Amino acid sequence: MKPSKKELRLFNTSQFPLFSLIILLLLSFSLMGLDYRKGIHHDIRQKSTFLILPIIYVLNLPNNISKSLEDLFKSKSILSEKNKELENKIIDLSINMQKLNLIKAENRQLRKTIKITNSLSINSISADIILPKINNGKELIVINKGLKDGIKIGQPVINNTGLIGQIIFIGSTFSEINPITSKKYMVPAIFEKAVDNLIVRGNGTEYLEVSMFPAHREVKIGAVLVTSGIDDTYPKGIKIGRIIKISPQPNNQFNHLLIAPFSAPKSHSQVRVFLRKSR
């Protein structure tokens, strides 16, 4: 029986567009599959960075305004004091540089003698960290250098304290970095004072971890992990973190290592991107 117009019709009695649903489901599955195989999401995002640029500009606006105001009102005496300090620093650094040049030449000579190729020379670029630092709940770092500055996907990023992450997206004037603590991050590592090669990964919190480290291998709390360089992406010897907790796995065959990273990108404003590794 059909309900009259005045009767209260509480339930949904209309016909569902099942055909449209099936078509759209198929379309979304195909798009997801295509993106998974071909990575079209990245290409589309790269071509539509003009949509994100105003947002980045607006997010950074308060910070930029405060910086400009700070620059404007900074007194001359503070600036001259800072200048003096920096000049002293330059003198100290130039003295150190002279020592380093000597060590470098000596190192080159020794490498030549024992026939080891130089894999440590690197070309890098300095960049400023800008906002946003989060994207839909996923932690990321955005820097103000992009395609125009020669940055490419996969390049490692460090600061003075250690490894920060890896470039995952490049716009024309900005790039996104996947921080080492991200769940999508893995890096081949080695102990600073041992020979064990292992894979360190982020676990989505502020720490890194090695989920399965053989229990028979010796490891101590406080041991420092550095990049091993075997992947040909990261230069060898960049500090990653320090082991803070060792807990045995249920089967007693492996240990779980919890690592506190050295770098805290959120407390820094500048980073360096390794452009390429010259051999």
Added chain:
Amino acid sequence: MIIKKKLTRSEFITGCILFISTFFLSQINIPLIAKSGLMPDYFLALFVTFVAARFMGMNLYTLFLLGLVVDLLVGQLIGQYALIFIIIYFINFLLNKYFVFKAPVMLVAQHLILITISLIILLVSSLSYELYINMDLFVIKWIITCGVCLLYQKLIKFLINKS
């Protein structure tokens, strides 16, 4: 019964403002919940509320297109949010077929069901690119997203009553 609503100008503008504010929210690091993974999924919360409240009279195609836009802005995989939004629409349709959502408790239950299902789909579909799933963080995310969703519900109810 679902009555086909005509999209009014004020509703359209409100929808756009909510969408843009949600995008801004998803890019802002809130100090208390800054720890990675504890951020709610603002877009899921917004669209669950849109669908449940039948705001702007959105149909499957509109939701699919908006899902693609969300994928482009904050997503990791093209089609992921589009898929979630159309499934939310379908489940909401089924729920309305068998239940009457009039009492506040039932409305809350409706939102919680939709949020839970959408977060599960998001979790399952993100297995293709996530290397590691932390269930504790997922549960916390679910709780926070439910909270945000209920806030959106109140906001949209207020806006609808006002207009």
